[in-house]
Amino acid sequence: MTALQQRFRGRTLAVATMHGKERVIGPALCTTLPLAGFAAIPDLDTDRFGAFSGEVERGTDPRTAALEKAMHGTERSGADLVIASEGSFVPYPPAPFLTCDEEWLVLYDARDGSSWAHRHVTLECMAGGQACTTVDEVFAFASRMGFPEHAMVLKHREHWRSGDPVVKGITDRRTLENEAEQLLAGHGRLWVESDLRAMMNPTRMAAIRATAERFARELGTCCPQCGAVHFAISEALPGLPCGLCGQPTRSILVQLRRCALCGHSAMAPREDDRVSEDPQYCDHCNP
Numbered sequence: 001m002t003a004l005q006q007r008f009r010g011r012t013l014a015v016a017t018m019h020g021k022e023r024v025i026g027p028a029l030c031t032t033l034p035l036a037g038f039a040a041i042p043d044l045d046t047d048r049f050g051a052f053s054g055e056v057e058r059g060t061d062p063r064t065a066a067l068e069k070a071m072h073g074t075e076r077s078g079a080d081l082v083i084a085s086e087g088s089f090v091p092y093p094p095a096p097f098l099t100c101d102e103e104w105l106v107l108y109d110a111r112d113g114s115s116w117a118h119r120h121v122t123l124e125c126m127a128g129g130q131a132c133t134t135v136d137e138v139f140a141f142a143s144r145m146g147f148p149e150h151a152m153v154l155k156h157r158e159h160w161r162s163g164d165p166v167v168k169g170i171t172d173r174r175t176l177e178n179e180a181e182q183l184l185a186g187h188g189r190l191w192v193e194s195d196l197r198a199m200m201n202p203t204r205m206a207a208i209r210a211t212a213e214r215f216a217r218e219l220g221t222c223c224p225q226c227g228a229v230h231f232a233i234s235e236a237l238p239g240l241p242c243g244l245c246g247q248p249t250r251s252i253l254v255q256l257r258r259c260a261l262c263g264h265s266a267m268a269p270r271e272d273d274r275v276s277e278d279p280q281y282c283d284h285c286n287p
């Protein structure tokens with residue numbers, strides 16, 4: 001039996017989520033790994049680990065937060081194989097004026113205490129917020145953010161303080177209008193923002209699906225030296241040659257896979273098999 005089968009065969013994956021994420025995480029892992037099935041852990045309060053709308057600040061880094069959620073899921077349900085997710089909306093490092101969605105997934109195996117993590121960053125998620133003084137401004141912002149398919153949150157001000165009203169999960173025009181009018185009547189201004197909870201934000205749900213599919217492929221890749229699961233990409237090395245001048249660019253040339261168990265590492269080609277970069281991204285041809 002391979003390490004992959006030993007680790008996962010016949011087991012049920014428990015998903016520690018309140019926000020419907022099992023719908024995209026479960027199938028992704030069950031397709032790639034020899035699991036028996038998946039189920040959400042019922043009645044789990046994951047918001048106590050941090051909420052997007054600001055009432056609960058996350059006390060730790062997202063990877064640790066996801067691991068804590070997964071371990072909490074084990075305690076609450078008795079499940080021994082638990083996956084949890086954690087999303088953050090942060091400035092995109094190559095272009096800090098853009099907001100990107102950084103998604104983490106952590107899988108925890110309570111049988112031996114092993115855990116594995118995967119990080120995926122995407123710009124393809126509707127996320128933003130704006131101060132408004134009229135209902136028209138609220139609607140203009142909401143439609144730019146994919147409303148009503150993407151739900152809105154209305155608050156008195158951007159940074160939540162104790163006692164402030166928060167209306168989450170707004171998905172219809174009448175509620176948005178009524179709640180906005182009420183806040184404006186009381187305060188003269190309000191803060192409207194994307195509801196970032198997965199079941200309220202289809203583009204975030206898609207980002208979690210993409211993260212889960214990538215994580216599943218990494219988990220299913222075994223170390224050629226010791227056979228352990230998750231022979232995962234640990235580093236990406238730049239230097240893809242320019243298609244015009246042949247000089248190395250900042251684009252990724254190869255990826256490095258490393259085994260966390262035995263330390264074995266191996267080069268892996270780019271997933272798209274590209275061997276040269278467009279000269280527009282070359283510092284020599286297009287400085």
Ligand SMILES: [Zn+2]
Nearest residue numbers: 223226259262
């Ligand atoms: Zn190994």
Ligand SMILES: [Zn+2]
Nearest residue numbers: 242245282285
């Ligand atoms: Zn060039």
